[in-house]
Amino acid sequence: MASKKKTDAKGEPRAARSTARSTVRTAGDPTLDRELLHSMLLQRRFEEKTGEAYALGKIGGFCHLYIGQEACSTGIISQLRPDDYVIGTYRDHGQALVRGITPRAVMAELFGRIDGCSRGKGGSMHLFDRHTNFLGGHGIVGSHVPLAAGVGFAIKYRGGDQVCVCFMGDSVVNIGAFHEALNMAALWKLPVLFVIENNRYGMGTAVERAAAVDDLHRRADAYRGLDGILIDGMDVHAVREESAKAIKRAREESLPSLLEVQTYRFRGHSMSDAVSGTYRSKDELDEYTRLDPVFSLRDAMLAAGTLTQTEWDEMEKEIAAIVQDSWDFADASPEPPAGALFEDVLVDTTS
Amino acid sequence: MPIITYREALNQALREEMARDDRVFLMGEEVGQYNGAYKVSKGLLEEFGENRVVDSPIAELGFSGVGVGAAMVGLRPVIEFMTWNFALLAIDQVVNSAAKMLYMSGGQYNVPIVFRGPNGAALQLAAQHSQAFESWLAHIPGIKVVVPGTPYDAKGLLKSAIRDDNPVVMLEGEMLYNTKGEVPDGEVLVPIGVAELKREGGDCSIITSGKMVLVAMQVADQLAKEDIHVDVVDLRTIRPMDTEAIYTSVRKTQRAVVLEEGWELCGIGAQVVDFIQRDCFDHLDAPVLRVHQTDVPMPYAKTLEKLAKPDVAKTIAAVKQVMYRS
Known part of the structure; x- marks a missing residue:
């Protein structure tokens, strides 16, 4: 990152003082590595297809791609139990896929069809799935962070040992809801992982232009009992190692953690803005592209001899077929019927 | 009880x-x-x-x-x-x-x-x-x-x-x-979405809710002394609103005053009046009037606060106006 021209508020390139961005490791376990690679590649190719579908008008509204951040979702969610909970933001396609919502159900939701995971009522920003305890993509920045604390509260109330993982972007750290939730989670010792996916920009505003303390994990210092952890989000194994400790802490000691996973978004904030040129330079984008979490794991595996070029090609082919199948399924799924308009406003039950 | x-x-x-x-x-x-x-x-x-x-x-x-x-x-x-x-x-x-x-x-x-x-x-x-x-x-x-x-x-x-x-x-x-x-001991369940006729009269409907129910009941007592008898419809639930209870009363009395604690513009009363004009237009003998808080932030001074709040006197005046009585 030596050629990086942009400097942060402390006058040095951000990457230089972040966690060492060493060459991405392999796990030494080829099966695990292949699973992680598969998980990240599926998100990548699915999202690229999503971009195409958006350009063709198959997907409407706001659509926020996750490309570049796949190690965060894969690294953390791959370690959860089925009865744990995941909640996130409007940039939610990647986490939904890793959590186990089928590519078909996600793509159908993006297409606004009845077979979508939210029956076509939520769209890109509001993926939900009761079967996988996926508690939604939420569209108001910061608003879902107290909800995650509430899920943690419920787990503790029942004496359970599940954990709740709450994904959020870096812009959330400056909003009141974030601090109110962190305070209560620390005060009441709630089993929640607050995961900041620091992709450097809240829409087009760089972290250091928005946050007085831009070492975001240090925001945890304000709350006794809350661990703040800095993680290299381009290395899926680094994400796994650090988050494993936080998951254990939550599960066994019912304690919250604040994880800052440093990552980068390779695409624009949503579909309507340029990838670079205004708030960030092409050079910066290129530098981070070299740290691509998917391809660096692949390269490490190829170098270690735990993946052959043929196996990689086969994985690409298999995933391309899955993604195409999700498109075909979504395209063939019916629009919600007019009667659905008035459904799901209220339930007509009492308990 | x-x-x-x-x-x-x-x-x-x-x-x-x-x-x-x-x-x-x-x-x-x-x-x-x-x-x-x-x-x-x-x-x-x-x-x-x-x-x-x-x-x-x-x-x-x-x-x-x-x-x-x-x-x-x-x-x-x-x-x-x-x-x-x-x-x-x-x-x-x-x-x-x-x-x-x-x-x-x-x-x-x-x-x-x-x-x-x-x-x-x-x-x-x-x-x-x-x-x-x-x-x-x-x-x-x-x-x-x-x-x-x-x-x-x-x-x-x-x-x-x-x-x-x-x-x-x-x-x-x-x-x-x-x-x-x-209030009875033990199980009391009031269904959500169901209004209650808290006072039965026949001359005018006062449609209200919450704290204003007390005001409406005092209005009803005072007007009864002047031989004016009002229905007091307590909505109890604002959403979903029990429109049938409103219609039943207004079709009977043919006159209505809507009393609410909040401000006028886009208030609950505005919605109630809309329901009434849609369903009871042919039954009405007078325009429906509204009583509400004056269109200002609430002042501290006692005298000004009284002027700002909806109250018994303002409601009585409104009932008399829709009955063309002075």
Whole structure:
């Protein structure tokens, strides 16, 4: 990152003082590595297809791609139990896929069809799935962070040992809801992982232009009992190692953690803005592209001899077929019927 | 039948529902050790313990969100706001989270939560502590809004609200907590969405709710001395609104006054008048009038506050006007 021209508020390139961005490791376990690679590649190719579908008008509204951040979702969610909970933001396609919502159900939701995971009522920003305890993509920045604390509260109330993982972007750290939730989670010792996916920009505003303390994990210092952890989000194994400790802490000691996973978004904030040129330079984008979490794991595996070029090609082919199948399924799924308009406003039950 | 205060009625409802269902918990500022800012939760901490009667930090946005999250995964929170004025800090969780969750999840996540606390003006609390938010909240699909005006309705509606599988907003009143009325011990359930004819007359309908029910009853008493007999329709629930109860009364009396605590523009009364003109146009013998708070922030000075509030005299004047009496 030596050629990086942009400097942060402390006058040095951000990457230089972040966690060492060493060459991405392999796990030494080829099966695990292949699973992680598969998980990240599926998100990548699915999202690229999503971009195409958006350009063709198959997907409407706001659509926020996750490309570049796949190690965060894969690294953390791959370690959860089925009865744990995941909640996130409007940039939610990647986490939904890793959590186990089928590519078909996600793509159908993006297409606004009845077979979508939210029956076509939520769209890109509001993926939900009761079967996988996926508690939604939420569209108001910061608003879902107290909800995650509430899920943690419920787990503790029942004496359970599940954990709740709450994904959020870096812009959330400056909003009141974030601090109110962190305070209560620390005060009441709630089993929640607050995961900041620091992709450097809240829409087009760089972290250091928005946050007085831009070492975001240090925001945890304000709350006794809350661990703040800095993680290299381009290395899926680094994400796994650090988050494993936080998951254990939550599960066994019912304690919250604040994880800052440093990552980068390779695409624009949503579909309507340029990838670079205004708030960030092409050079910066290129530098981070070299740290691509998917391809660096692949390269490490190829170098270690735990993946052959043929196996990689086969994985690409298999995933391309899955993604195409999700498109075909979504395209063939019916629009919600007019009667659905008035459904799901209220339930007509009492308990 | 025992006569108890509105405050005690709410306390009974909470106690009974918490005993009935261990998923129900109470959270809010000062609800535990302090026994509630208005003593609604008196004795509950002692009875149910700190896991179920939870003193929160002063963080309305945060703890109301905690409630929504807990409700999404199966608990049944009762979130107490010290007043609805403070709940504006939490309105995002009421409107964007609780009210939308079922719909945007395609029917997967309902939010069985109650948001409750005092609403509207008390005495000389000035502009920031004297606001009635019925119309703000009733505007939103995905929640129910209940406004009990009597101890009986307070108990019955709170119990129904806690059992409802949807988000329910309950607007109480500081000036109501000490009012007394007959309330049976044990099970009292007032159905949500059902109005009640609190007084039967035949000359004019007063359609009202919440704290203004007391005003309307005084109006009815005073007018009776002048041989004017009014229906008092207590909506009890603002959303969903019991329009049939309104129509039945207005078709009979052919005259109506809508009395509300909030401001005029886009108020509850505006909606009620719209329902009436659509359904009862041919029955009306006079334009429907509205009584409401004057269109200013609430002043502190006693004299000015009185001028700003809807009251008995203003309502009597309105009834006489629609009856063409002076």
